[in-house]
Amino acid sequence: MADEVRDEYEEVNKKIRARMDKIGRKIMIMSGKGGVGKTTVTVNLAYELAKMGCKVGVLDTDLHGPNVAKMFGVEDKSLSSRDGVTILPVKVRENLVVMSLSFALEDPDAPVIWRGSLKMSAIRQFLSDVEWGELDYLLIDTPPGTGDEQLTVCQAIPELTGTIIVTTPQPVAILDARKSVNFSRKMGVAIIGVIENMSYLRCPGCGEEIPIFGKGGGRKMCSEMHVPLLGEVPMEIDLRSAEDEGKDWMDEGISHPSAEALKAIANEINNGTACSTSRDTSFLGTPSCSPSACASCTSNCPSRKK
Ligand SMILES: Nc1ncnc2c1ncn2[C@@H]1O[C@H](COP(=O)(O)OP(=O)(O)O)[C@@H](O)[C@H]1O
Ligand SMILES: [Mg+2]
DSSP states (O other): OOHHHHHHHHHHHHHHHHHHTTEEEEEEEEOSSTTSSHHHHHHHHHHHHHHTTOOEEEEEOOSSSOOHHHHHTOTTOOOBOSSSSSBBOEEEETTEEEEEGGGGOSSTTOOOOOOHHHHHHHHHHHHHHBOOOSEEEEEEEOOSSSSHHHHHHHHHOTTOOEEEEEEOSSHHHHHHHHHHHHHHHHHTOOEEEEEEEEEEEEOTTTOOEEOTTOSSHHHHHHHHHTOOEEEEEEEOHHHHHHHHHTOOGGGSSOOOHHHHHHHHHHHHHHTTOSOOOSSOOGGGOSOOOOTTTOTTOOSOOTTOOO
């Protein structure tokens, strides 16, 4: 690396450091396969954590398919700046802000045709130049896989609290989710846990559980790979339609099994009862894992299921 390029890189690193120092937990949501529910999980965990009183930021690093703004119902908002240099994230609620490349695109149908180096610069700029302020959580949504975006996040935030891996129970999704587990391990990042999404669909007629993507795949993988299962989230039409309309469907006062599952996961994360499996578990506080969430956890929590 030429000297000037290295200096500039280090300068951005310093800015990222300063911004990240003001943020409590930085969590990257990832999956091997696309369409398994990463953005759904990110958006709904953000809503729940914000409702618990936490200050939450969401960073959308899915540069080719940025859906976060649409799911929050803020896709029409545009970016602003106080000083012409730094960028203010878009406010979803008083204590919930979001940053996505989609706010900077004039035509929502225009494809973003970028190579790795450009993607790396964009993500580093989101971390360095966005005025995140003091936050309890920064949730980082990613595209599928273990490529430029995930690598950039891990390298730019070495103190990343951990990853949440989303999968469906389907064997092809599990095959790819295993790679996300091993990616986190290779990067030395703690795995907060796995969320199995689309675990089943309840038949509106007879009430039977229909295992559209198979059954028990997430639990089996967690047990084989010794990572915690944070929860199983069923498929629901209301969840899908709320996301298309950009609504917080957990707010509607109706009890939905998917909402309950996501709420329980947000609680476990925020109360420190979610077990993490490698590096730095100090953020979890006094470990007191709930057996339902930690059936396959191998950490040293006293209450871990033997
Ligand atoms: N539990 C669920 N029930 C119903 N629809 C879901 C559920 N999880 C995700 N979806 C829908 O599936 C699609 C893919 O989810 P998304 O969160 O965009 O996945 P990813 O970010 O992994 O690509 C979206 O249309 C979303 O609304
Ligand atoms: Mg997504």
